Amino acid sequence: MKKIIKRYRGFLFVLVAMILLILFNQELGLKTLRITGNSVKEMLLVIPPIFLLLGLLDVWVPRETMIKYMGEGSGIKGVLLAIFIGSAAAGPLYGAFPVAAVFMKKGVKFMNILIFIGAWSTTKIPMFLFEIAALGNTFAITRLLIDIPGIIIIAFILSKMVSKKEVQALYENAASID
Structure with missing residues (x-):
């Protein structure tokens, strides 16, 4: 468990910070959550094709x-x-x-x-x-x-x-x- 917490401490810190932000300033917290969601969505659209091409490069x-x-x-x-x-x-x-x-x-x-x-x-x-x-x-x-x-x-x-x-x-x- 300690190993997992240590590995993901950056993510957990940001998650706690976002929760606190939502609790103290709901409007800003929700805006931050939307921006984060859009960034994650963009990454999920970009990264799979790159890894597919990398796999082909690696093999071919x-x-x-x-x-x-x-x-x-x-x-x-x-x-x-x-x-x-x-x-x-x-x-x-x-x-x-x-x-x-x-x-x-x-x-x-x-x-x-x-x-x-x-x-x-x-x-x-x-x-x-x-x-x-x-x-x-x-x-x-x-x-x-x-x-x-x-x-x-x-x-x-x-x-x-x-x-x-x-x-x-x-x-x-x-x-x-x-």
Whole structure:
């Protein structure tokens, strides 16, 4: 029982806080409950398709192929592939992390994983098309031309700042997830 309480202490704390909020300010508490419900509903609509695609990626794409195209020796081809996959992805940023974990299991270079996460968060193709329509070609293209090198530079710096021991621990943790 203690193990369960310890594992879910964050959830239990928030649950108690919401109950107290409803008791002391019913209007605000119910509004908070509605927002929480909408967030949970959104997650339940996004996460199953991502996990389905991850399962297919895990089964259909051999580790050797991922290492060849996005692993340590992949060079610019790995960087471009990470940008393309991240830009073509759909869904909120929290969907990128399970994909990154599968990439780690498949032997993708740490810097390429960071580039993938950066591309997922800033260079999505639908967002780019919306920006062209709403804000104009100049803004959209300028932002993209600044973001892509920025993502690569940040990923490079982070990959150099994080120790090999920490990176190894991340890869081992990802490999243990089934």
